Amino acid sequence: MADTATPTVIRRADYAPPAFLIDTVALEFDLVPERTVVRNTMRVRRNPDAAHAAHFELMGEQLEFVSASIDGTPHSAVRTHEHGLSVDNVPDAFELTLVSLCNPTENTTLSGLYVSSDNFFTQCEAEGFRRITYFLDRPDVMATYTVTLRADKAAYPVLLSNGNLLDEGDLPDGRHFARWEDPFRKPSYLFALVAGKLVKLEERVRSGSGKEKLLQVWVEPHDLDKTRHAMDSLINSIRWDEQRFGLELDLDRFMIVAVGDFNMGAMENKGLNIFNTKYVLANPETATDTDFANIEAVVGHEYFHNWTGNRVTCRDWFQLSLKEGLTVFRDQEFSADMAGGATDEAARATKRIEDVRVLRQMQFAEDAGPMAHPVRPESYVEINNFYTMTVYEKGSEVVRMYQTLFGRDGFRRGMDLYFKRHDGQAVTCDDFRHALADANGRDLAQFERWYSQAGTPRVTVSTHYDAAQHRYRVTLSQGYGDAAPTARETQKGPLLIPFAIGLIGANGADLPLRLEGETGASGTTRVLEFTQTEQTFTFVDIAEKPLPSLLRNFSAPVIVEYDYSAEELAFLLAHDSDPFNRWEAGQRLATRELLSLAARAATGASLQLDDSVVNAFAQVLTDETLSPSFRELALMLPSETYLAEQMPESNPAAVHTARQFVRRRLAEALKNDWLAIYERHQTPGDYEATPDAGGHRALKNLALAYLAELADPADAVRLAGAQYDAANNMTDRAAALSALLTAATAGDGRRAQEALEDFYRRFEKEPLVIDKWFALQATQRGSAQRPVIDIVRALMSHPAFNLKNPNRARSLIFSFCAANPAQFHAEDGSGYAFWADQVIALDALNPQVAARLARSLELWRRFTPALREKMRGALEKVAAQVKSRDVREIVEKALG
Numbered sequence: 001m002a003d004t005a006t007p008t009v010i011r012r013a014d015y016a017p018p019a020f021l022i023d024t025v026a027l028e029f030d031l032v033p034e035r036t037v038v039r040n041t042m043r044v045r046r047n048p049d050a051a052h053a054a055h056f057e058l059m060g061e062q063l064e065f066v067s068a069s070i071d072g073t074p075h076s077a078v079r080t081h082e083h084g085l086s087v088d089n090v091p092d093a094f095e096l097t098l099v100s101l102c103n104p105t106e107n108t109t110l111s112g113l114y115v116s117s118d119n120f121f122t123q124c125e126a127e128g129f130r131r132i133t134y135f136l137d138r139p140d141v142m143a144t145y146t147v148t149l150r151a152d153k154a155a156y157p158v159l160l161s162n163g164n165l166l167d168e169g170d171l172p173d174g175r176h177f178a179r180w181e182d183p184f185r186k187p188s189y190l191f192a193l194v195a196g197k198l199v200k201l202e203e204r205v206r207s208g209s210g211k212e213k214l215l216q217v218w219v220e221p222h223d224l225d226k227t228r229h230a231m232d233s234l235i236n237s238i239r240w241d242e243q244r245f246g247l248e249l250d251l252d253r254f255m256i257v258a259v260g261d262f263n264m265g266a267m268e269n270k271g272l273n274i275f276n277t278k279y280v281l282a283n284p285e286t287a288t289d290t291d292f293a294n295i296e297a298v299v300g301h302e303y304f305h306n307w308t309g310n311r312v313t314c315r316d317w318f319q320l321s322l323k324e325g326l327t328v329f330r331d332q333e334f335s336a337d338m339a340g341g342a343t344d345e346a347a348r349a350t351k352r353i354e355d356v357r358v359l360r361q362m363q364f365a366e367d368a369g370p371m372a373h374p375v376r377p378e379s380y381v382e383i384n385n386f387y388t389m390t391v392y393e394k395g396s397e398v399v400r401m402y403q404t405l406f407g408r409d410g411f412r413r414g415m416d417l418y419f420k421r422h423d424g425q426a427v428t429c430d431d432f433r434h435a436l437a438d439a440n441g442r443d444l445a446q447f448e449r450w451y452s453q454a455g456t457p458r459v460t461v462s463t464h465y466d467a468a469q470h471r472y473r474v475t476l477s478q479g480y481g482d483a484a485p486t487a488r489e490t491q492k493g494p495l496l497i498p499f500a501i502g503l504i505g506a507n508g509a510d511l512p513l514r515l516e517g518e519t520g521a522s523g524t525t526r527v528l529e530f531t532q533t534e535q536t537f538t539f540v541d542i543a544e545k546p547l548p549s550l551l552r553n554f555s556a557p558v559i560v561e562y563d564y565s566a567e568e569l570a571f572l573l574a575h576d577s578d579p580f581n582r583w584e585a586g587q588r589l590a591t592r593e594l595l596s597l598a599a600r601a602a603t604g605a606s607l608q609l610d611d612s613v614v615n616a617f618a619q620v621l622t623d624e625t626l627s628p629s630f631r632e633l634a635l636m637l638p639s640e641t642y643l644a645e646q647m648p649e650s651n652p653a654a655v656h657t658a659r660q661f662v663r664r665r666l667a668e669a670l671k672n673d674w675l676a677i678y679e680r681h682q683t684p685g686d687y688e689a690t691p692d693a694g695g696h697r698a699l700k701n702l703a704l705a706y707l708a709e710l711a712d713p714a715d716a717v718r719l720a721g722a723q724y725d726a727a728n729n730m731t732d733r734a735a736a737l738s739a740l741l742t743a744a745t746a747g748d749g750r751r752a753q754e755a756l757e758d759f760y761r762r763f764e765k766e767p768l769v770i771d772k773w774f775a776l777q778a779t780q781r782g783s784a785q786r787p788v789i790d791i792v793r794a795l796m797s798h799p800a801f802n803l804k805n806p807n808r809a810r811s812l813i814f815s816f817c818a819a820n821p822a823q824f825h826a827e828d829g830s831g832y833a834f835w836a837d838q839v840i841a842l843d844a845l846n847p848q849v850a851a852r853l854a855r856s857l858e859l860w861r862r863f864t865p866a867l868r869e870k871m872r873g874a875l876e877k878v879a880a881q882v883k884s885r886d887v888r889e890i891v892e893k894a895l896g
């Protein structure tokens with residue numbers, strides 16, 4: 001943690017290859033919680049492709065230096081400093097042995113080597129390896145590793161590291177050892193070790209080429225009953241990568257380990273993935289359908305990194321999206337294939353809609369604020385702050401656009417060429433683009449702008465129908481609107497936007513498409529290659545004035561502006577053959593209504609909702625030809641956060657009033673439909689974690705949530721109470737509890753209180769469920785008499801609350817600050833004062849987690865003046881007190 005006045009800015013343009021290379025690393029650990037000894041022996045040589053350096057500079061943090069020797073002889077020309085170690089008088093090639101100490105018990109940052117529940121774990125990405133030993137801790141230094149672990153056998157019976165187990169055995173004094181070897185060269189950020197009292201679920205499978213593979217999921221003993229789904233997800237991931245990309249597991253053994261204290265979701269260490277328990281542990285009693293889906297996605301994500309990230313890695317951290325954007329794309333496709341195969345478009349669309357919701361709500365917001373950056377950033381202060389929605393989610397959209405342009409087969413050809421060229425290398429986003437371009441015989445120079453330009457592009461559409469000539473003209477123009485200043489600097493010219501479009505006739509059917517100059521019509525969805533600032537596409541043989549279905553399946557991460565009437569949107573919602581755009585039409589309709597209501601609410605005017613809007617949603621709700629999961633998504637209104645960002649000045653209170661008004665209107669107008677749906681979509685019998693059963697539960701529980709909005713919530717309380725008591729799965733139990741909490745704002749809260757107490761007692765020993773218990777309370781509605789901030793502050797003193805555990809901190813603090821906007825943005829500034837206290841407290845324990853929380857105020861300039869001033873005050877308070885580079889980068893950019 002450096003606390004210099006002017007933080008060092010790292011720039012992409014300054015990249016230089018390392019002066020030395022490290023070919024092999026032999027690590028020996030004597031694992032003791034307060035005082036672990038690490039002996040590190042490296043084979044080092046000068047890099048023939050780099051300028052001569054006088055010293056060998058190694059990075060190191062929070063280490064105590066013990067000794068150095070070169071080629072077996074003690075070496076004294078060594079100097080430790082703030083950032084590591086300098087070794088003088090080195091030959092051109094040599095073996096360097098360094099011995100150092102670290103203190104895993106005191107390590108609350110969860111980066112490097114740390115202790116959690118009395119077990120040892122590591123987290124090295126991005127720059128944690130230097131907290132374990134002195135090293136050239138940068139991804140373009142790739143070495144093979146041999147690791148020897150020694151520890152007390154009773155306390156740490158299991159000793160794991162990357163690769164294959166070479167040897168194990170007993171040592172004197174009750175200790176034992178294990179020696180591991182990873183045959184693949186890797187960057188230091190993929191190193192891992194685990195030691196402790198763990199048990200495993202294990203399975204042997206055969207890979208595509210017939211080799212036997214040992215798969216293990218390691219957890220604490222009481223969690224063994226929650227490992228089946230993670231194992232199934234791993235087996236499915238292995239199969240999928242073979243079938244879709246021809247990529248096979250390259251090690252004989254693949255391990256997943258779950259840990260309760262973890263900064264993010266999971267980590268793709270070679271052969272030894274380490275996971276947040278939240279993305280491993282599940283059984284029907286403790287995990288929701290969403291949890292099951294997330295586990296499948298994250299297990300897939302980390303497994304897919306074995307090729308996209310590990311076999312081919314990043315040259316430097318500016319290239320992070322090379323592995324993350326690509327691997328998110330792969331996990332999204334995996335989940336879509338698992339739900340709907342290659343052909344069930346409706347089932348695939350459910351996943352697509354969920355992913356686009358996240359992108360629009362989170363990444364578009366990032367692009368609009370002070371942290372806006374390109375998919376391949378130009379500079380950073382703390383790399384941990386750049387594991388962002390832009391790098392991951394927009395990065396995935398950029399990869400998806402190659403597939404949209406070249407088709408699945410063309411994309412596969414590009415991937416094949418990428419691995420043929422770069423297996424075993426540390427490369428750049430340009431290398432990936434060149435592989436895709438060359439495999440498809442295309443020049444993708446313009447496409448590079450997707451990597452270098454920040455901000456969300458806006459595509460404005462105008463259309464003209466020539467009834468006499470049967471021609472339909474579509475004019476597209478692109479720009480960025482009034483982008484954030486940090487984004488504007490990066491914007492140099494028009495993008496290559498794959499713009500998928502369909503034209504719909506009056507009977508609701510798609511029209512065959514023929515562009516001017518083509519010999520005949522083909523297909524009903526066309527991907528236009530939109531490359532100019534303004535460009536016109538003319539469709540011919542169009543016998544009637546069509547309704548355009550724009551940006552089908554969200555073919556590019558852009559905002560589309562087109563003047564649809566409310567009737568046209570209702571028509572698209574009822575008829576568009578593209579399921580994504582059907583949903584999109586409903587969202588546009590709802591967003592437009594909600595924003596105009598919010599504008600009225602801001603002035604205290606009375607609110608009204610047109611019957612036509614209610615009817616459009618009623619039609620979707622009761623259309624039994626539509627899948628339950630689609631209907632659930634269509635009836636879920638845009639979030640308060642998203643809506644507030646669409647206002648000229650964000651006004652969370654007005655948005656809340658407007659959205660609540662619409663929810664109650666829909667609840668009342670459709671009450672009988674909600675009740676009927678609640679009955680019709682029950683899933684009696686044993687719990688099934690299938691998309692189909694999950695869809696029924698989702699729609700049924702949406703009905704319950706709407707019923708809880710009624711002015712008289714008696715029905716909801718009765719139904720939710722019964723559902724709570726009878727539930728055989730967490731999806732239904734948590735939904736019932738949530739409905740009871742909502743109903744408590746209108747009725748009396750006794751039933752909700754009873755259920756909350758029961759929930760706690762029932763799941764006291766399940767930390768992931770207790771996280772839900774905190775989160776449900778932090779995100780509840782609240783009222784003037786019972787502001788949620790009071791509840792949250794009281795829960796901070798609950799014996800089960802623990803600021804050092806990131807999942808717990810997120811469940812209470814982040815849930816309140818980022819997922820309860822109406823309460824967090826209370827006029828009196830109480831939410832911001834709470835936020836400041838927690839950022840400051842976390843800063844001293846875990847800068848990565850603190851910096852994430854710090855980001856919840858970054859859009860402060862976009863709020864109404866009264867809130868804006870209070871937010872600025874809280875930011876200034878934090879800026880004056882925090883020490884970590886992580887949090888300072890965030891608050892300084894925000895105040896900038």
Ligand code: TRP
Binds near residue numbers: 123125265301387
């Ligand atoms: N590479 C990991 C992934 O996306 C994420 C990651 C980066 C991470 N840094 C981390 C996880 C720090 C935990 C802690 O799959």
Ligand code: ZN
Binds near residue numbers: 301323327
């Ligand atoms: Zn990843």
